[in-house]
Amino acid sequence: MTKKPEVSRSTERKRGSGVKMVYDLLRDEILDLVLSPGSPIDEVQLAERFNMSRTPIREALVRLAGEGLIQTLPNRSTMVSNIDYLNVSPYFDAMVLMYRATTRLAAENHRESDLAAIRGHQAAFAAAVQAQDALAMIATNAAFHSAIAEAGRNPYFLALFNRILDEGRRFLRLYYQSYEDRLPQRFVDEHEAMIDAIVARDADTAEQLARAHANQIVDQIRSLLISERRLEIAL
Amino acid sequence: MTKKPEVSRSTERKRGSGVKMVYDLLRDEILDLVLSPGSPIDEVQLAERFNMSRTPIREALVRLAGEGLIQTLPNRSTMVSNIDYLNVSPYFDAMVLMYRATTRLAAENHRESDLAAIRGHQAAFAAAVQAQDALAMIATNAAFHSAIAEAGRNPYFLALFNRILDEGRRFLRLYYQSYEDRLPQRFVDEHEAMIDAIVARDADTAEQLARAHANQIVDQIRSLLISERRLEIAL
DNA sequence: TGTGGATTTTTTGTCGACAAACAGTATACA
DNA sequence: TGTATACTGTTTGTCGACAAAAAATCCACA
Numbered sequence: 001m002t003k004k005p006e007v008s009r010s011t012e013r014k015r016g017s018g019v020k021m022v023y024d025l026l027r028d029e030i031l032d033l034v035l036s037p038g039s040p041i042d043e044v045q046l047a048e049r050f051n052m053s054r055t056p057i058r059e060a061l062v063r064l065a066g067e068g069l070i071q072t073l074p075n076r077s078t079m080v081s082n083i084d085y086l087n088v089s090p091y092f093d094a095m096v097l098m099y100r101a102t103t104r105l106a107a108e109n110h111r112e113s114d115l116a117a118i119r120g121h122q123a124a125f126a127a128a129v130q131a132q133d134a135l136a137m138i139a140t141n142a143a144f145h146s147a148i149a150e151a152g153r154n155p156y157f158l159a160l161f162n163r164i165l166d167e168g169r170r171f172l173r174l175y176y177q178s179y180e181d182r183l184p185q186r187f188v189d190e191h192e193a194m195i196d197a198i199v200a201r202d203a204d205t206a207e208q209l210a211r212a213h214a215n216q217i218v219d220q221i222r223s224l225l226i227s228e229r230r231l232e233i234a235l
Numbered sequence: 236m237t238k239k240p241e242v243s244r245s246t247e248r249k250r251g252s253g254v255k256m257v258y259d260l261l262r263d264e265i266l267d268l269v270l271s272p273g274s275p276i277d278e279v280q281l282a283e284r285f286n287m288s289r290t291p292i293r294e295a296l297v298r299l300a301g302e303g304l305i306q307t308l309p310n311r312s313t314m315v316s317n318i319d320y321l322n323v324s325p326y327f328d329a330m331v332l333m334y335r336a337t338t339r340l341a342a343e344n345h346r347e348s349d350l351a352a353i354r355g356h357q358a359a360f361a362a363a364v365q366a367q368d369a370l371a372m373i374a375t376n377a378a379f380h381s382a383i384a385e386a387g388r389n390p391y392f393l394a395l396f397n398r399i400l401d402e403g404r405r406f407l408r409l410y411y412q413s414y415e416d417r418l419p420q421r422f423v424d425e426h427e428a429m430i431d432a433i434v435a436r437d438a439d440t441a442e443q444l445a446r447a448h449a450n451q452i453v454d455q456i457r458s459l460l461i462s463e464r465r466l467e468i469a470l
Numbered sequence: 471t472g473t474g475g476a477t478t479t480t481t482t483g484t485c486g487a488c489a490a491a492c493a494g495t496a497t498a499c500a
Numbered sequence: 501t502g503t504a505t506a507c508t509g510t511t512t513g514t515c516g517a518c519a520a521a522a523a524a525t526c527c528a529c530a
Contacts, residue, residue: 015490015513016309043482053515055290058483059297066301074251075482075521093340094391101332156329160395250483250520278512288485293513310491310512471530478525485518496507 018052023060030069030080031169037082041070067163083171088225091167096214098161099145103194103210105152107203114151118195121147126188138172144191148198172221187216253287258295265304265315266404272317276305302398318406323460326402331449333396334380338429338445340387342438349386353430356382361423373407379426383433407456422451 013021026046029035046057061078064070072078106114121144128136142165149158190213197206248256261281264270281292296313299305307313341349356379363371377400384393425448432441 018514044480054482055514059293059513062294062297063301066298072482076523077481090389090391093336093389097332097336101328105328154325154328156325156395156399160391164391253484279510289512290484294483307512311493312511473530474528476525476527478523480523481521483518483520486516488513488515490511490513492509492511494507494509496505498503498505500501500503 013052018050018056019059019063022046022050022052022057023063026060026064027069030064031166033170033173035080037080037170039080041078041080043078083167083174088221091164091171092218092221094160095164095168096211096218098149098157098164099210099214100207101157102145102149102152102154102161103198104203104207105154105157106148107198107201107206109153110151110198110201114147115195115199117147118144118151118198122188122191122195125191129185129188135173138169141187142169148194151198187213190216248287253285253291254294254298257281257285257287257292258298261295261299262304265299266401268405268408270315272315272405275312275314278313318402318409323456326399326406327453327456329395330399330403331446331453333384333392333399334445334449335442336392337380337384337387337389337396338433339438339442340389340392341383342433342436342441344388345386345433345436349382350430350434352382353379353386353433357423357426357430360426364420364423370408373404376422377404383429386433422448425451 043054043057047054065072069081070078071081125140125144128140149161194209278289278292282289300307304316305313306316360375360379363375384396429444
């Protein structure tokens with residue numbers, strides 16, 4: 001006769017699920033700026049919050065540190081990584097290049113089944129633009145381009161691109177929280193043109209469209225940064 | 236009066252150094268193919284080997300898993316990641332693009348102090364070619380291009396490029412162990428031309444040279460792969 | 471009141487132990 | 501003989517506790 005444990009922890013968990021839960025949640029909280037950059041992370045506090053030992057918490061933190069989302073000083077505090085506002089050019093360079101590369105590869109390597117996912121995200125993006133929901137625009141735009149990158153089937157580009165999109169999620173939210181600018185409808189149209197080029201397997205056109213699209217985004221963010229800086233100087 | 240601990244572990248270690256030691260060593264052993272792809276990794280065995288608990292071993296393994304160097308099946312064995320021989324095209328695509336991007340950026344952004352490091356690695360590479368030491372060629376070539384990437388000052392490209400070079404270190408070693416082909420002297424000359432373009436801050440030429448250089452390497456590896464495959468078929 | 475050193479407090483890194491999950495083997499049964 | 505189930509052994513995931521390291525606090529002394 002097999003006996004079940006009579007006394008169980010208040011919230012019973014499957015064996016390996018704890019780290020993933022903590023990792024996913026912390027990751028989301030960091031990227032959504034619920035945990036602001038620079039804020040400290042306390043292992044014991046997290047352990048109490050999730051009713052688990054420090055060991056799985058620690059493993060989740062090690063993973064987050066590996067992605068650069070948190071920083072740990074040896075023997076001392078660990079905190080949410082800061083956003084580097086001084087060097088945005090490298091970020092933009094990488095972003096534009098990944099837009100180009102992934103869209104080109106999508107035109108070359110996509111399969112029929114990829115298109116449904118891409119079109120789905122594009123519809124969600126159009127809806128977000130219609131609703132003027134800035135946060136939804138950021139999320140659906142990232143999902144759209146990530147789907148294109150998946151269709152391109154290059155794991156190296158996909159990994160870097162997703163990292164860039166994640167950082168952008170943090171980065172952009174800072175500005176779209178204060179400025180209720182809506183992304184112009186033009187972005188929706190450009191997305192449509194990119195889809196057409198991908199479907200037609202026209203790699204050159206797809207890359208060219210992606211490049212122009214990315215530069216648009218960079219220009220818009222740059223103008224936001226400049227006006228923000230003006231504001232700071234004026235104060 | 237402060238008292239020192241009379242009985243210490245056989246090999247005393249500083250507090251946070253264990254994980255780094257294990258991480259560095261395992262990483263090197265994996266990249267140098269001392270640990271062959273697919274071979275299992277035993278936590279307890281490593282713990283005994285380094286005279287430490289499983290906890291720091293585990294942390295090092297989590298980090299390696301984050302970089303994709305090892306794979307862990309949940310609740311079951313962890314092993315060295317396999318090399319994917321079927322999809323080499325994505326690898327080559329990423330390699331060529333990173334060669335181009337980093338060399339271009341180095342021409343634009345390098346400082347005077349970067350050139351010494353680059354020239355030093357180039358001299359080491361030339362020496363390795365002279366000595367027909369294939370393994371040294373791989374290492375010094377990677378160091379040379381990594382130094383160029385550092386001079387380009389884009390952390391996103393640098394991270395991806397270093398990952399690509401690492402994988403190449405594993406990948407290439409497989410072939411240069413069996414085939415004692417020496418990389419042609421032409422590679423040394425091409426490196427020199429790239430340095431000149433970087434010094435002259437001629438971004439277009441630097442990128443063009445890097446592209447041709449990378450394609451050379453790709454062609455050589457591809458021909459090795461084909462002859463290898465022929466050999467397999469003949470057997 | 472200010473400063474330098476000793477002391478306490480807090481947080482991290484490491485340890486040994488235990489329990490769950492899975493693989494392989496043995497055993498019962500048809 | 502073949503199959504399903506129980507058993508055993510091995511490896512992983514988690515836990516509570518302790519020790520080391522750095523910060524914060526206290527305290528003596530000028």
